[in-house]
Amino acid sequence: MKKKQRIGILFGGRSGEHEVSLLSAASILKAIDKKKYDVVPIGITKEGRWVTASDAHALLTGKQAPENPRLAGDPASTPTAAVLKRGEAIIIPPVPAESLQPLQLSASAVAATQRALDIDVIFPVLHGTFGEDGTIQGLFELADIAYVGSGVLGSSVGMDKAAMKKVFAAAGLPQTPWVSILRSEWRSNPRACTKKIEAELKYPLFVKPANLGSSVGISKVHDRSELAAAMDEAASFDRKLVIEQGVGGAGAKPRELEVAVLGNDSPEASVVGEIVPGAEFYDYEAKYLSDASVPIIPAKLTAAESKQIRQMAIEAFKACDCAGLARVDFLMEPAAKGKKSANKPRIYLNEINTLPGFTSISMYPKLWGATGLPYKQLIDRLIQLAVERHGEKQETIFSRG
Known part of the structure; x- marks a missing residue:
């Protein structure tokens, strides 16, 4: 019988997008194929504590973490690189220095170490600071664990809007x-x-x-x-x-367009979607706390406009050296009032998001659903891309010896 892939769903975190992360993780945990994958929920509290499965589930439901939660890989309660029990915790090396053991390990210690690293792929759903800025990706790289999404460079560039805009400018992509x-x-x-x-x-x-x-x-x-x-x-x-x-000047709202990109070295773009904000612009409340914003998928565009935007999305993805997934956002000048303008409305690249919201009703999954890739299959594809990228990385030589 083929062994199930073991997938760690990492969520929560210390950023201002903690609650959004919980929503995304809950949606993935509900939809992921349990017959195909052995799923390990890994929670990070707002204080930065990594908690085990039962406490991770409590975190998802909004319950207060216990005063003394079971911490994943806590050296005070577990031996080096050991877990409380299979399926309840993971420790990612490097191991804390105070818990290091002599190199001559017993058979049981070796087995415990192997169990601790028995995760095939990490699926990070950590939006914002410390989650999609390259920091956690660096930890995965040190641990040599396959993970969903962009690497250290793509994540950090995609997070820092100033650096991102400089990269876009170097690629010749139009911006406001x-x-x-x-x-x-x-x-x-x-x-x-x-x-x-x-x-x-x-x-x-x-x-x-x-x-x-x-x-x-x-x-x-x-x-x-x-x-x-x-x-x-x-x-x-x-x-x-x-x-x-701002695009469009005073008293005029630009059209807000979004494209979902999927892939590694040869990425593909979804159909183009449009958000009609219920507020003056698509702010936090309009995204998550109100149902007044209206998504239009696919957006009402000419074939030429749609082609241009999708191509720009792929170029932005490649320019930032992204991998796995990203949502690319655009601003389009509002149509001229009164009469038809002879000039085509200009399209500006706004930003790229390397770990977009991932609930079943978030724009990224909805865009792929409209393109023909349902939510559950999208999760499968992202895991596959993570494995492929990790495998390709193994071809790289890091030492002359």
């Missing part, structure tokens, strides 16, 4: 004008920062933390009177701020 300002610069001399912003950009503006997702900390700024509050809000979430010029 933008500037980046450090939190320290803003706090030490807000007047000079305001002067710089207004010299390079026109209102309305969008002020964003460079390293965050799900529209957390983002504000739309209509004029100078709103700028300081927006900068302070974004600065509470990150040391680097990105300020973008």
